[in-house]
Amino acid sequence: MLTVIKPFLFIFLSVAMLGLGGGCATLPKVSEAIDNASTQDPPQILSARGLLSPEKSKALMDRLKRSVAPTDMLERYGAVIESVSGSPLTSGNKVTLLIDGPATYAAMFKAMESARDHINIETYIIEDDATGRRFSDLMLKKQADGVQVNLIYDSRGSIGTPAPFFQRLRDAGIQVLAFNPVNPLKARKSWSVAHPDHRKILIVDGKVVFTGGINISSVYSSSPSGRRRGSGVKPGKTAPLPWRDTDVQIEGPVVAEFQKLFLETWQLQKGAKLPERKYFPDLKAAGKALVQAVGSSPGESNRLTFVLYVAAITFSERSLHLTNAYFVPDDQTVSALRDAARRGVDVKLVLPGSTDVSLTLNAGRYYYSRLLKSGVKLYERRDALLHAKTAVIDNVWSTVGSTNMDFWSFSSNDEVNAVILNKEFASEMEKMFAADIAASHEIRLEEWKRRPLFPRIQEWFAHRFKRWL
Secondary structure (H helix, E strand, C coil): CCHHHHHHHHHHHHHHHHHHCHHHCCCCCHHHHHHHCCCCCCCCEEECCEECCHHHHHHHHHHHHHCCCCCCHHHHHHHHHHHHHCCCEEEEEEEEEECCHHHHHHHHHHHHHCCCCEEEEEECCECCCHHHHHHHHHHHHHHHCCCEEEEEEECCCCCCCCHHHHHHHHHCCCEEEEECCCCHHHCCCCCCCCCCECCCEEEECCCEEEEECCCECHHHCCCHHHCCCCCCCCCCCCCCCCEECCEEEEECCCHHHHHHHHHHHHHHCCCCCCCCCCCCCCCCCCCCEEEEEEEECCCCCCCHHHHHHHHHHHHCCCEEEEEECCCCCCHHHHHHHHHHHHCCCEEEEEEECCCCCHHHHHHHHCCHHHHHHCCCEEEEECCCEECCEEEEECCCEEEEECCCCCHHHHHCCEEEEEEEECHHHHHHHHHHHHHHHHCEEEECHHHHHCCCHHHHHHHHHHHCCHHHC
């Protein structure tokens, strides 16, 4: 959701309200998935040498549990996600936290420069701006060097990017695929404006993957921590807020799982036959993190990122620290958050204080009173436009991805999250979360009760549209 698509938001809402969008969909009952999952067997774990035996899988999970305070959430969460997704936990991965746009882009460019076989990119938005042109120039350079570049972009998310931008790539031999073309005459399957590809994946040589919330746009080019008020801005004008987002760089066997998601999307969208490349090279252990690639697409039984979040919240025992850009929770999510706080879990949410979609901001604020009364602590980020979608639970379970906590993201988008089980990575996540807390304003219940009437009306009105946000 970048500024470029804001004029289309209400058109999109109108289509959804006419019954063509995700407003008619329902979310699965996570309680049923929890009841159906067996918690007796250890989660299935895939290593560089293949599936581990149940005994070795249990030993690995036991070692992980011993590294933190006692918690049963790992087995309980693993059993649920495995039962509904079939996606295994994968051992032997190295995960690097990339806290903002500049750090992410620097790491991406370095990896792309080193590519020798192929580069696969899947993104919601790629803009024709300084950042987008830097990416396109590098893609063209690598294609000329003999590296095959394949690009999937969402046609609605990138609707403001001119056709010549993509044609230049195609003319150079880059394979370019528009996900669900906005123009129905260009559709390769049943036409739908209500199913966008919101994933962000960059895979280099099948050996390293980047994923998270960061699109290809200059709005991410500055860091909130390095922002200088008024720098380069005309007198009397206010510098635009930097966008605060998060990605991860992952090396190890789980890269193959992300590669499968990319290639499945290409096939389902009926893209041209891709040139032969080593898309699945032999992958060796690169670190100690257990990682799971959780990809979600619309469908009654495939809303995996929704199950991921609600199950993890339900199983949290000590701490639940969540950051999310577009927070319009459904009833199951609200209940899970409130129940966690009432049973003594330290539940803290960092949410936007400023946004590019005011209707979403107000719809999310509608829930503040209920959450605060249950003991949930709420913070709104200052001096940045928060776009991150992350969580860390019980100092061992973390997720970074593209999934917003709203109905559209959970029910109608293609999304992807990396779930990381690792104490050291969770510690880095906690440090990042603490920095966001320090740069945020805490919302307190008594203060919230005294807010003026007009914001209350805005929140009530926005809430009426919650199923289309």
